[in-house]
Amino acid sequence: MIDKYAVFGNPIAQSKSPFIHTEFAKQTQQAISYQAILAPVDQFSQSLMAFFANGGKGANVTAPFKEQAYAACDELSELAKLAGAVNTLIYLPSGKIRGDNTDGVGLVTDVIQHFGDIANKQVLLVGAGGAARGCIKPLLQAGVSLTICNRTCSKAQKLADLFNQFGDVKAKSIEELATSFDLIINSTSAGLAGELIKLPSCIIDSNTQCYDMSYGAEVTLFNQWALSQGANKVADGLGMLVGQAAHSFNIWRGVMPSTQAVHQVLRTQLS
Secondary structure, three states, X not given: OOEEEEEEEOOOOOOOHHHHHHHHHHHHOOXXXXXXXXOOOOOHHHHHHHHHHOOEEEEEEOOOOHHHHHHHOOEEOHHHHHHOOOOEEEEOOOOOEEEEOOHHHHHHHHHHHHHOOXXXXXXXXXOOOHHHHHHHHHHHHOOOEEEEEEOOHHXXXXXXXXXXXXXXXXXXXXXXXXXXXXXXXXXXXXXHXXXXXXXXXXXXXXXXXXXXOOXXXXXXXXXXXXXXXXXXXXXXXXXXXXXXXXXXXXXXXXXXXOOHHHHHHHHHHHO
């Protein structure tokens, strides 16, 4: 019996998830199939219910459906509740849908693999959208001191207020940034549109490490800027993609796959 899984998005043709989960299944000897499903923008819940009615066991959700997936759930993990968005769905034997969010743990796992332990580091999170929100609690649990900055400072302040019960987190406007950070994480997708958020060069010194949640064949725009300002080391979000997938796979199958080989193959495919 092969269990069916899928990823829902729009667009979705570019998704690496079917490749990643098929590789995880081979590695862990799990009998699953995994497909990419293009859901019409106004018919996500119908597409999802049809998939589950047809025997689907679980699903991943990518843009623009993470908030709609959240709304479709009967049960939510604590991380999903805090993120206000869901990227992992489990169809329970009772017929209920449980939602989780593995983006943040995927990010933290990858950041630590690239840069080592981040406990007690001064971290700047650029952006205050859904991608940022899903990562704040896992970052605070890793022991960082977090500053959130955003073009609209009030959005950053809302997130700081929401998460300050979990650790040291504050909001600043871009204009208020006056010192360097140990680690800077870019959660905005501005670089994908060929734009760069104007950040002051003082936030980077020769020890600063930078992580861009975006990824591509070339060094991302944000990481190019960071290197030009003298950053110590940069990494992109390809490993976060693989990491969040591994945590989703573990939720569904009860086995944690190794990410390194899949990450290397994807990197080679990209270039």
